[in-house]
Amino acid sequence: MDLATFLVQCLNSVQFGLLLFLVASGLTLIFGIMGVINLAHGSFYMIGAYMAYGLAPVVAESVGGGFFATLAFGIVLSVVAGYLLEWAFFSYLYEREHLQQVLMTYGLILVFDELRSIIVGDDVHGVPPPDWLAGSIPLGDLMSYPVYRLFISGVCILLAIGMYFVFTRTRLGMMIRAGSTNREMVQSLGIDIKILYRLVFAAGVALAALAGMIAAPVSSVYPGMGEQVLIICFVVVVIGGIGSVRGALLAALLIGAVDTFGKVLLPSAAGVLVYVLMAAILLWKPAGLFRAG
Amino acid sequence: MEVSRAAVVLSLAALAGLAAYPLVASDFGIDLATKILIYAILALSLELLVGQTGLVCFGQAAFFGIAAYATVRFSPEYDAAAIWWLLPAAVATSAAFALVVGALSLRTRGVYFIMVTLAFSQMAYYVIHDTPIGGGTDGIYLNVPPSVAIGPVSLVDLSDPSQFYYVALAAMTGCFVLLAVVLRSRFGRALAGIRVNEQRMRAAGFPTYPYQLAAFVISGAIAGIAGFLFATKDGFVNPELLSWHLSGAALVMIILGGLGHLRGAVIGAFALSLLEELFQSREFVGGFADHWHLGLGASIIACVALLPRGLIGLPRLLRARLVGARHAGAP
Numbered sequence: 001m002d003l004a005t006f007l008v009q010c011l012n013s014v015q016f017g018l019l020l021f022l023v024a025s026g027l028t029l030i031f032g033i034m035g036v037i038n039l040a041h042g043s044f045y046m047i048g049a050y051m052a053y054g055l056a057p058v059v060a061e062s063v064g065g066g067f068f069a070t071l072a073f074g075i076v077l078s079v080v081a082g083y084l085l086e087w088a089f090f091s092y093l094y095e096r097e098h099l100q101q102v103l104m105t106y107g108l109i110l111v112f113d114e115l116r117s118i119i120v121g122d123d124v125h126g127v128p129p130p131d132w133l134a135g136s137i138p139l140g141d142l143m144s145y146p147v148y149r150l151f152i153s154g155v156c157i158l159l160a161i162g163m164y165f166v167f168t169r170t171r172l173g174m175m176i177r178a179g180s181t182n183r184e185m186v187q188s189l190g191i192d193i194k195i196l197y198r199l200v201f202a203a204g205v206a207l208a209a210l211a212g213m214i215a216a217p218v219s220s221v222y223p224g225m226g227e228q229v230l231i232i233c234f235v236v237v238v239i240g241g242i243g244s245v246r247g248a249l250l251a252a253l254l255i256g257a258v259d260t261f262g263k264v265l266l267p268s269a270a271g272v273l274v275y276v277l278m279a280a281i282l283l284w285k286p287a288g289l290f291r292a293g
Numbered sequence: 294m295e296v297s298r299a300a301v302v303l304s305l306a307a308l309a310g311l312a313a314y315p316l317v318a319s320d321f322g323i324d325l326a327t328k329i330l331i332y333a334i335l336a337l338s339l340e341l342l343v344g345q346t347g348l349v350c351f352g353q354a355a356f357f358g359i360a361a362y363a364t365v366r367f368s369p370e371y372d373a374a375a376i377w378w379l380l381p382a383a384v385a386t387s388a389a390f391a392l393v394v395g396a397l398s399l400r401t402r403g404v405y406f407i408m409v410t411l412a413f414s415q416m417a418y419y420v421i422h423d424t425p426i427g428g429g430t431d432g433i434y435l436n437v438p439p440s441v442a443i444g445p446v447s448l449v450d451l452s453d454p455s456q457f458y459y460v461a462l463a464a465m466t467g468c469f470v471l472l473a474v475v476l477r478s479r480f481g482r483a484l485a486g487i488r489v490n491e492q493r494m495r496a497a498g499f500p501t502y503p504y505q506l507a508a509f510v511i512s513g514a515i516a517g518i519a520g521f522l523f524a525t526k527d528g529f530v531n532p533e534l535l536s537w538h539l540s541g542a543a544l545v546m547i548i549l550g551g552l553g554h555l556r557g558a559v560i561g562a563f564a565l566s567l568l569e570e571l572f573q574s575r576e577f578v579g580g581f582a583d584h585w586h587l588g589l590g591a592s593i594i595a596c597v598a599l600l601p602r603g604l605i606g607l608p609r610l611l612r613a614r615l616v617g618a619r620h621a622g623a624p
Contacts, residue, residue: 039541092598093597096601099349099544099552100597103545103549103593103597104594104598106593107589107591107594107597110590111586111591111594114584114587117584118584118587234411235408235412238408272415275411275412275419276416279397282405282408282409282412283397283400283409286401
């Protein structure tokens, strides 16, 4: 592997890792704070990608906007959807066994998948990146790197910084951190845990949908994309330590690197590498790399 | 685990109904019922871990699939293998895998345990999928079903669907009774204690690790019986038998049926498979059958929302509604 290829793979692995982080951070939030194992999280990623495909013409017609208008529109929609979903399907499940929530989210996956199939069909679609991000940067003589992938990494880094700020510097972040440690105590301090949960859930849904939307031009839009990302995001969350956003970031970068370089160096074993890594890490540190907090 | 007399009577009635079923059923019906009975065995094996021991295993399909592959691989290519050694060999393979997975996974707890068991089952999936052992995506065929014979006398012809149905029914009943006995033993009580409070059990002097590991191996072995039956029934195995979708479906079965009861696992296996069949059949739902996931998903959601204790809690819920008893809802 020469230097240029290595560099491109490095950029790819960072971009993939950051994108995984975006999906996994929502998962780890919902997981760590609400204790909900949300199998439907991958569906939100899938829905986001389909929104990037389906909303673009609608938004262009109504407000005349481009890519960013579509993104903004999609985020608003997914926050509202997340808020309503929590109210309709989760708000009464917290006192029950965790596995009941798992079953509920499993049912939701089936429903979302089939609704998607009814509304948009089962075809694979491409989504063009916005014109001013469509070019590539030359690397060396033969290689070049698409600007849009750099844009993805940039957005993810900005969001990661934003989340770090919210968690460590704001009152809301304090409540969320407290809620993940002791739900009852937070409630008894007079914080409306129900609304907090609903907001966290809506934010998690929005993060997954946003990841789907910005990933759409790179990965294209296809029916099984949610499932594929779901399992790998669970791996990220668990390796990082449940509820730890910092852990999720490191684990996502690690998984991104292992997966990307695995596909290049050991194509026949690429699928299994991620799981070997997870098993090894959990046997070494049974509660993930970082505990929540 | 107290079982009411009504439950025993109903279970025996259900068993009698299942035994009489081939007399009235079509070929398709027998095939479907056989498949469901095999899934019921898989669900029972998982119930031992999840419902009774409190270990949520998300890799049950690996034990199922490994035993199925072992069944095909151990059989001679153009000859029938005797079931007397083939079944134990297949079950021993999955039990051995369960021993390794359990010994390592039990270092972790809770969600981490779920994910480690998933990781090991995915490893098994990729080994079967990508190496010559498994024969790739297309799977491999079992040309001749195993023989069930004592000396020259053939007892059961496994290639006959209705005879196979009775074998599956006997196996399911056998596993059910075996688990019921195990759970009533001192060992089973210890497992229940571990589920409720592991720390306390350890403080009471029980080494919890060997108990959990034993439960894990028993569960893997029973899943292996289901895998053996599955491979023999269709004469065909493919990597999808080890996929996490099947592990997930088994979990859905036991939660849907009602955790904490062996009956729940069987009820759940029947409910999920029949719901799938219902929403896929054009006679009942017409063109909607193309979108059968929607109906299935919606019914699962409705079950969770309306039945906190799973399907097994339905009679009590109805009784509470009808009689209006104040205490009927209490656990």
